[in-house]
Amino acid sequence: MLSVKNISFSYSKSQILSGISLSVKRGDYLAIVGESGSGKSTLLKLIYGEYDLDEGKILWNGSAVLGPKDKLVVGHGFMKYVAQEFDLMPFTTVSENIGTHLSNFYPKEKEKRIKELLKVVELEEFSSTKVKLLSGGQKQRVALAKAIAKQPEVLLLDEPFSHIDNFKKQSLRKSLFQFLKTKQITCIVATHDKNDVLAFADHMAVLNNGKIILKGPPKKLYKDPQYDLVAAFFSDYCILNDVIYYANQIEVSGQGSIKAHIKHNYFKGTHYMIEAETEGQIIYFNHPFPLDINQSVLLTTKESL
Numbered sequence: 001m002l003s004v005k006n007i008s009f010s011y012s013k014s015q016i017l018s019g020i021s022l023s024v025k026r027g028d029y030l031a032i033v034g035e036s037g038s039g040k041s042t043l044l045k046l047i048y049g050e051y052d053l054d055e056g057k058i059l060w061n062g063s064a065v066l067g068p069k070d071k072l073v074v075g076h077g078f079m080k081y082v083a084q085e086f087d088l089m090p091f092t093t094v095s096e097n098i099g100t101h102l103s104n105f106y107p108k109e110k111e112k113r114i115k116e117l118l119k120v121v122e123l124e125e126f127s128s129t130k131v132k133l134l135s136g137g138q139k140q141r142v143a144l145a146k147a148i149a150k151q152p153e154v155l156l157l158d159e160p161f162s163h164i165d166n167f168k169k170q171s172l173r174k175s176l177f178q179f180l181k182t183k184q185i186t187c188i189v190a191t192h193d194k195n196d197v198l199a200f201a202d203h204m205a206v207l208n209n210g211k212i213i214l215k216g217p218p219k220k221l222y223k224d225p226q227y228d229l230v231a232a233f234f235s236d237y238c239i240l241n242d243v244i245y246y247a248n249q250i251e252v253s254g255q256g257s258i259k260a261h262i263k264h265n266y267f268k269g270t271h272y273m274i275e276a277e278t279e280g281q282i283i284y285f286n287h288p289f290p291l292d293i294n295q296s297v298l299l300t301t302k303e304s305l
Contacts, residue, residue: 007056034207
């Protein structure tokens with residue numbers, strides 16, 4: 001188990017994180033979410049041992065994760081960290097990069113492992129391509145495969161799909177997270193994308209101004225966001241009578257008590273999201289078809305999801 005116990009950290013005199021506590025069981029996936037500058041990347045670097053803590057401690061299976069003050073070389077053998085800048089060798093092939101840290105004493109096993117990982121990150125056809133010729137998204141996939149080549153116990157990922165186009169993201173998420181779960185690799189991901197979280201994460205923690213304001217299973221936080229910041233991470237929302245409602249919790253009804261005027265229609269594929277105004281406030285709701293601009297409608301809310 002990875003345990004983060006009441007840690008705090010500052011750059012010079014500027015406090016970045018304060019009183020952070022987390023625990024992640026072996027094989028679980030924890031998502032760290034929050035706005036830019038909330039401390040997500042710094043938290044990953046602290047867990048990796050890149051910085052020294054001001055307060056608190058970080059433990060893996062009861063043993064302390066040490067920082068540069070106590071450890072000459074940053075990092076730990078059981079842990080891999082994939083940052084937003086990729087540590088790759090540009091003039092060697094994709095396969096050579098992935099196999100960098102795999103033993104040459106067992107060539108057949110090494111080749112089999114590389115092929116397995118090429119499949120996980122969907123780069124089989126680029127196995128012999130030099131990394132310098134790849135796109136940013138392809139390089140990111142090579143970095144992911146390289147990080148899991150020796151099957152670490154803990155994997156830290158900082159915005160792991162940020163460079164990958166939408167044509168590949170969904171299938172890659174499924175492939176990678178299923179692989180990590182099968183191999184019981186503990187995974188902590190810093191992300192701003194709800195699609196990295198909802199279908200895959202076991203738990204999530206929301207950072208705001210260097211503190212965790214909410215943590216728990218994604219489904220629980222989605223259903224009860226408590227803060228507008230959390231609701232905004234998941235979907236379009238509004239606040240009516242101090243209650244947070246997602247767009248799918250508001251609907252047109254002749255029995256509704258909320259009178260609104262239609263401002264815009266946004267096509268979402270399976271439905272339209274409608275922007276409307278009520279008593280000077282902008283609200284959003286879903287509807288099967290577009291509504292006439294300036295049309296007046298009555299709306300009602302659904303309390304439960």
